[in-house]
Amino acid sequence: MKVTVFHGSPRKGNTYTATHIFLDELAKSGPVIITEFFLPEALPVYCTGCTLCFQNKKCPNSLYVTPIVNAIIDADALVFSTPHYGACSMPAAMKNLFDHIDFLVLSVSPHEKMFTKKAFIITTGAGTTATIQPIRSYLMQCGVNRVDSLGIRMFTDLWCNMPDARQIKYEKRLRKAARTFYNAKRKRPYIFSIIFYYVVRFIIMKRYIGAGNFPYDNWKEKGYFDKRPF
Numbered sequence: 001m002k003v004t005v006f007h008g009s010p011r012k013g014n015t016y017t018a019t020h021i022f023l024d025e026l027a028k029s030g031p032v033i034i035t036e037f038f039l040p041e042a043l044p045v046y047c048t049g050c051t052l053c054f055q056n057k058k059c060p061n062s063l064y065v066t067p068i069v070n071a072i073i074d075a076d077a078l079v080f081s082t083p084h085y086g087a088c089s090m091p092a093a094m095k096n097l098f099d100h101i102d103f104l105v106l107s108v109s110p111h112e113k114m115f116t117k118k119a120f121i122i123t124t125g126a127g128t129t130a131t132i133q134p135i136r137s138y139l140m141q142c143g144v145n146r147v148d149s150l151g152i153r154m155f156t157d158l159w160c161n162m163p164d165a166r167q168i169k170y171e172k173r174l175r176k177a178a179r180t181f182y183n184a185k186r187k188r189p190y191i192f193s194i195i196f197y198y199v200v201r202f203i204i205m206k207r208y209i210g211a212g213n214f215p216y217d218n219w220k221e222k223g224y225f226d227k228r229p230f
């Protein structure tokens with residue numbers, strides 16, 4: 001299993017610790033090849049909002065973005081690892097990643113290899129649902145087949161400051177989740193993704209009719225108007 005991991009915390013703290021327990025158990029479950037991206041180092045520039053990616057053109061930050069996108073497409077599984085930050089749910093570096101890969105959603109430039117992928121979201125901090133939800137929603141908009149998650153409400157700034165019993169409890173949960181994730185088979189697409197596909201199809205057909213419009217041409221060429229691709 002090829003796994004591409006994105007670490008969203010600017011420090012190697014709680015989320016990194018939790019994610020490495022998860023990855024350790026994945027590696028024990030069977031053969032894995034793990035590629036890790038540490039943010040913001042792996043993507044130290046902001047999305048400029050130029051919208052070139054929405055027209056299938058090269059991103060001005062492609063030096064950083066192309067290896068990331070290639071690693072996403074090439075992977076069987078994606079792991080998003082991020083703490084919860086109360087202000088807007090996740091660290092800016094993680095949000096910046098999603099700004100750069102936003103074009104992979106069905107409404108812009110869907111990629112058929114996304115439709116067979118599974119993904120796992122690991123968060124730490126008290127408000128884990130608020131962090132998991134936007135990432136899950138994004139992945140479903142890309143047509144990713146399976147999105148699992150584990151939010152650890154740990155109420156501490158350092159993993160090692162937790163009582164031993166809690167550390168053991170969370171480690172067990174992470175290892176169990178990793179084994180389940182490793183063995184998880186392809187499932188039926190999410191209803192959310194299916195509804196999103198039909199909404200997008202309706203909008204693209206209405207709004208982007210005419211040659212030269214990338215989403216329309218792209219969908220037409222790939223046959224997405226005729227048949228749901230996942």
Ligand SMILES: Cc1cc2nc3c(=O)[nH]c(=O)nc-3n(C[C@H](O)[C@H](O)[C@H](O)COP(=O)(O)O)c2cc1C
Pocket residue numbers: 009010011012013014015016082083084085086087124125126127154155156157158
């Ligand atoms: C800017 C910032 C905002 C945070 N906001 C919250 C919050 O609203 N609720 C919460 O429970 N923890 C919050 N935390 C704490 C982190 O979510 C928590 O300590 C997390 O485990 C840190 O992960 P890390 O060690 O991987 O960086 C915040 C931390 C930072 C740095």
